[in-house]
Amino acid sequence: MCGITGYIGGRQAAPVLLGALEKLEYRGYDSAGVAILEEPGGRLFVRKAEGRLQALAGLLARETPRGALGIGHTRWATHGEPSDDNAHPHTDLSGKIAVVHNGIIENYAPLKEWLQARNVVFKSDTDTEVIVHLVDYYHREDAGRSGIFGAVKKALRRLEGSYALAVISSDFPDRIIAARKDSPLIIGLGQGENLLASDAPALLAHTKTVLYLEERELAALYRDHADVFNEDGERIIRRPETIEWDNESAEKGGFAHFMLKEINEQPRALGNTLRPRLKQAADGALDIHFDELAGAALAEAKRIVITACGTAYHAGLLGKFLFEGLARIPVEVDIASEYRYRNPLSAPGDLFIVISQSGETADTLAAMRLAKKAGGRVIALTNVIGSTLAREADFTVNTLAGPELAVASTKAFTSQLMCLCLLALSLGRDRGRIKGGEFQRLVRALQRIPDQAGDILAKQETVQKFAARHFNKNKVFFMGRQADYCVSMESALKLKEISYTHSEAFAAGELKHGPIALVDPGTLVAAFATQDALFDKIVSNIREATARGAKALVITWEGERAFNAAADEVFFIPKTETPFSPLLSIIPAQLFAYYCAVQKGNDPDKPRNLAKSVTVE
Numbered sequence: 001m002c003g004i005t006g007y008i009g010g011r012q013a014a015p016v017l018l019g020a021l022e023k024l025e026y027r028g029y030d031s032a033g034v035a036i037l038e039e040p041g042g043r044l045f046v047r048k049a050e051g052r053l054q055a056l057a058g059l060l061a062r063e064t065p066r067g068a069l070g071i072g073h074t075r076w077a078t079h080g081e082p083s084d085d086n087a088h089p090h091t092d093l094s095g096k097i098a099v100v101h102n103g104i105i106e107n108y109a110p111l112k113e114w115l116q117a118r119n120v121v122f123k124s125d126t127d128t129e130v131i132v133h134l135v136d137y138y139h140r141e142d143a144g145r146s147g148i149f150g151a152v153k154k155a156l157r158r159l160e161g162s163y164a165l166a167v168i169s170s171d172f173p174d175r176i177i178a179a180r181k182d183s184p185l186i187i188g189l190g191q192g193e194n195l196l197a198s199d200a201p202a203l204l205a206h207t208k209t210v211l212y213l214e215e216r217e218l219a220a221l222y223r224d225h226a227d228v229f230n231e232d233g234e235r236i237i238r239r240p241e242t243i244e245w246d247n248e249s250a251e252k253g254g255f256a257h258f259m260l261k262e263i264n265e266q267p268r269a270l271g272n273t274l275r276p277r278l279k280q281a282a283d284g285a286l287d288i289h290f291d292e293l294a295g296a297a298l299a300e301a302k303r304i305v306i307t308a309c310g311t312a313y314h315a316g317l318l319g320k321f322l323f324e325g326l327a328r329i330p331v332e333v334d335i336a337s338e339y340r341y342r343n344p345l346s347a348p349g350d351l352f353i354v355i356s357q358s359g360e361t362a363d364t365l366a367a368m369r370l371a372k373k374a375g376g377r378v379i380a381l382t383n384v385i386g387s388t389l390a391r392e393a394d395f396t397v398n399t400l401a402g403p404e405l406a407v408a409s410t411k412a413f414t415s416q417l418m419c420l421c422l423l424a425l426s427l428g429r430d431r432g433r434i435k436g437g438e439f440q441r442l443v444r445a446l447q448r449i450p451d452q453a454g455d456i457l458a459k460q461e462t463v464q465k466f467a468a469r470h471f472n473k474n475k476v477f478f479m480g481r482q483a484d485y486c487v488s489m490e491s492a493l494k495l496k497e498i499s500y501t502h503s504e505a506f507a508a509g510e511l512k513h514g515p516i517a518l519v520d521p522g523t524l525v526a527a528f529a530t531q532d533a534l535f536d537k538i539v540s541n542i543r544e545a546t547a548r549g550a551k552a553l554v555i556t557w558e559g560e561r562a563f564n565a566a567a568d569e570v571f572f573i574p575k576t577e578t579p580f581s582p583l584l585s586i587i588p589a590q591l592f593a594y595y596c597a598v599q600k601g602n603d604p605d606k607p608r609n610l611a612k613s614v615t616v617e
């Protein structure tokens with residue numbers, strides 16, 4: 001959604017805030033702004049600009065503010081169109097208080113009326129603006145006696161919805177007040193300076209020592225320390241934690257875009273996911289062990305329920321094939337936003353696996369809380385240590401993909417899949433469904449996956465050339481059977497979100513039940529074929545499409561000739577065990593989406609209308 005940041009210390013705040021906003025821009029990029037306490041003078045310098053961060057950077061280059069305290073924001077509009085007025089920070093009528101906010105204030109309409117009845121004139125169409133006027137109202141109500149902290153605390157009691165916010169006031173030039181509910185907020189502790197941000201990469205250039213703010217907590221940041229409080233204003237002792245990611249892993253490292261870098265990082269990310277979970281006995285036999293799941297009693301589960309959104313949901317769908325196929329345990333998979341509202345049935349013995357790259361997706365968190373309320377054991381599969389999901393779940397499996405900053409998820413997806421493969425295999429073994437020799441064969445196949453992913457990436461130029469020929473197709477349909485259908489869904493999502501091409505996924509056998517009516521000479525059909533027993537069926541499905549003028553691409557095993565006659569082009573992926581094929585077959589589709597986006601002149605890292613982390617409903 002939006003990204004917020006704040007700085008208090010001995011350096012000039014403007015470049016620090018801009019640097020942090022650059023790292024947060026993936027969260028929203030329709031406008032940006034800063035408020036800095038000017039020195040000398042003690043007035044708030046506020047500048048906001050519609051559009052990408054460069055617009056704001058341009059403004060600040062022309063009139064650089066001097067001051068060592070400030071807050072900043074990069075916006076993904078929810079209430080009010082992208083514009084200078086609707087950009088954050090928002091200020092009170094006197095211009096002494098400024099607020100940045102990520103989240104949605106659901107009761108902003110009655111609050112706005114209440115404030116308007118008290119002569120407040122609003123300058124924007126945002127929900128956020130009510131916050132700053134409420135803070136000002138409570139500040140004036142007790143003549144400033146409880147300070148800006150007391151005023152924020154009182155204002156928060158009036159708010160319904162979600163927020164991570166930071167407030168500064170020129171009357172209190174030594175502090176930033178922050179608070180969170182249902183939106184992430186991290187405090188970075190530096191030497192003689194402190195920072196805050198919605199996400200860790202914005203802090204890494206300055207510090208790796210952080211405090212995670214919990215639900216409904218507030219914080220006061222000073223130059224030399226930071227205090228955490230509960231919603232009643234009582235001090236809380238919070239132990240600082242260390243972020244393991246380095247600053248370099250949050251940089252582009254010579255790649256044109258984060259997305260391309262993250263696609264190319266998959267061999268390493270997959271290895272990082274796999275390695276800590278593999279143990280080798282003295283006789284060379286391999287075993288799978290998740291230390292973090294000690295006590296989770298996986299093998300006792302009667303049913304697994306997986307919930308997630310978007311790409312993580314597609315990983316969950318593939319998880320169903322893995323758990324049902326390898327461990328013979330029933331699995332239900334639900335989109336989190338559906339699960340939370342459909343009054344789901346749960347039973348004792350249900351094991352919930354909640355998947356989320358960010359660990360902050362609002363719908364996914366709500367689904368997790370519902371599952372916990374129903375008495376279920378929840379395992380979180382997430383890429384962000386310290387995220388809300390990781391902290392609230394009973395057990396957390398870290399996917400260890402490293403920071404993923406491009407809006408389109410790639411390496412986080414394959415790392416989620418790798419975790420699911422490992423979990424399903426170990427569960428299959430524990431439930432007696434996979435015996436020794438077969439288990440060893442399958443684990444060794446997983447061990448080869450990182451190198452095989454590297455082999456596919458070594459040939460990425462083929463995909464680039466293919467994209468150069470087909471990027472302007474008006475429709476791209478992905479199809480496949482079984483797990484290949486789920487890979488098709490992920491491929492279609494990837495292509496539509498960054499190339500804006502109309503793209504759908506079909507279970508290949510369903511084509512003739514309706515979707516084929518859409519096929520015409522402007523259509524590209526891409527078929528995944530890794531289910532050997534169904535190759536003849538896929539050939540027929542391809543012919544159904546090409547007979548109507550479509551061009552056909554097939555993604556299949558290295559050396560497979562079954563599709564040479566039917567398809568216009570075939571991409572080969574290295575052979576692995578069938579249940580693990582999605583780990584490899586998705587890579588050409590990720591590359592295809594990336595290169596189509598680039599061909600069209602889109603920014604794949606910041607696709608229109610999207611944000612990396614969907615922390616509102």
Ligand code: AGP
Nearest residue numbers: 310311312356357358361408409
């Ligand atoms: C992925 O390319 C998408 N941007 C999106 O579908 C994403 O996977 C979804 O919003 C879930 O995010 P999460 O994994 O952080 O919960």
